[in-house]
Amino acid sequence: xxxxxxxxxxxxxxxxxxxxxxxxxxxxxxxxxxxxxxxxxxxxxxxxxxxxxxxxxxxxxxxxxxxxxxxxxxxxxxxxxxxxxxxxxxxxxxxxxxxxxxxxxxxxxxxxxxxxxxxxxxxxxxxxxxxxxxxxxxxxxxxxxxxxxxxxxxxxxxxxxxxxxxxxxxxxxx
Numbered sequence: 001x002x003x004x005x006x007x008x009x010x011x012x013x014x015x016x017x018x019x020x021x022x023x024x025x026x027x028x029x030x031x032x033x034x035x036x037x038x039x040x041x042x043x044x045x046x047x048x049x050x051x052x053x054x055x056x057x058x059x060x061x062x063x064x065x066x067x068x069x070x071x072x073x074x075x076x077x078x079x080x081x082x083x084x085x086x087x088x089x090x091x092x093x094x095x096x097x098x099x100x101x102x103x104x105x106x107x108x109x110x111x112x113x114x115x116x117x118x119x120x121x122x123x124x125x126x127x128x129x130x131x132x133x134x135x136x137x138x139x140x141x142x143x144x145x146x147x148x149x150x151x152x153x154x155x156x157x158x159x160x161x162x163x164x165x166x167x168x169x170x171x172x173x174x
Contacts, residue, residue, distance in 0.1 A: 012040065012173070012174070014033055014036040014037060014040055015029060015032050015033055015036060016029075016033070017029035017030050017032075017033055023130065023144075024130055027130070027144070027147045027148065027151070028125065028147070030151050031147055031150055031151050031154065034150075034151055034154035034155050034158060035114075035118050035154060037154075037158050038064075038065060038068060038114065038154060038157070038158055038161065039111055039114070039115070040173075041061075041158060041161045041162055041165055041173075042061050042065060042107060042111060042161065042165075044169075044171065045061060045107055045165070045168065045169070046107075047062075047103055047104075047105065047106055047107050048103040049061070049168045049169065050062040050101075050105075050107040050110070051063075051101045051102055051103050051105055051107075052103075052168060054164060054167050054168070057099075058096050058099035058100065059099065059160060059164070060099065060101055060164070061107075061161050061164050061165065061168075062101040062105055062107055062110050063098060063099035063100070063101050064099075064157050064160055064161055064164075065107075065110050065111060065114050065161075066089055066098040066099070066101065066110055066113070066114075067098045067099060067157070068114060068117075068153075068154060068157055069098075069110075069113050069114040069116075069117040070088045070089055070090065070098050070117075071150070071153055071154075072114075072117040072118060072120070072121045072150070073086050073088070073117050073120060073121070074086070074088065075121075075146050075149065075150060076120065076121035076124040076125065076146065076150075077120055077121070077124055078136050079134050079135075079136040079137050079141065079146065080124055080125075080128065080134045080135065080136070080141075080143060080146055081124045081127070081134075081135060081136075082134070082135025082136050121150075125143065125147070128143045129143065130142060130143050130144035130147070131143070131144065134146065
């Protein structure tokens with residue numbers, strides 16, 4: 001299995017969370033750092049390497065980024081804001097739909113969709129305070145909880161992307 005990727009990560013221009021920010025700016029900045037790290041870790045991969053399966057599961061770099069785009073939309077637009085009929089790649093019949101990618105899927109397009117999902121999420125975040133209850137899921141969560149959960153979920157999947165990237169072309173980095 002030969003990689004067609006660069007084997008290097010781009011210059012690191014990811015945002016740095018404030019050392020003395022208030023709770024809101026700190027949470028938002030750590031989530032933005034994780035979001036930027038997803039893109040940073042994928043940059044330089046070819047479309048075929050980003051779609052390459054190295055594990056028995058459907059887990060690929062492209063699939064993880066599609067998953068994170070759907071997660072952003074689910075938690076912020078559907079759960080927090082109460083929007084309905086949002087199009088996801090997963091369904092009851094195919095719960096892993098977002099992970100089904102091929103070499104024909106453009107990593108640039110997948111990243112652009114992720115960036116669009118992030119912009120949608122930020123717009124929702126700006127409408128609410130951290131203590132506001134969500135409109136979906138029986139109002140069980142606050143924006144604070146959802147934001148902290150997205151930091152955790154995104155960081156967890158960055159670990160997967162990091163390992164896959166090293167396996168694909170040897171690129172490592174913070």
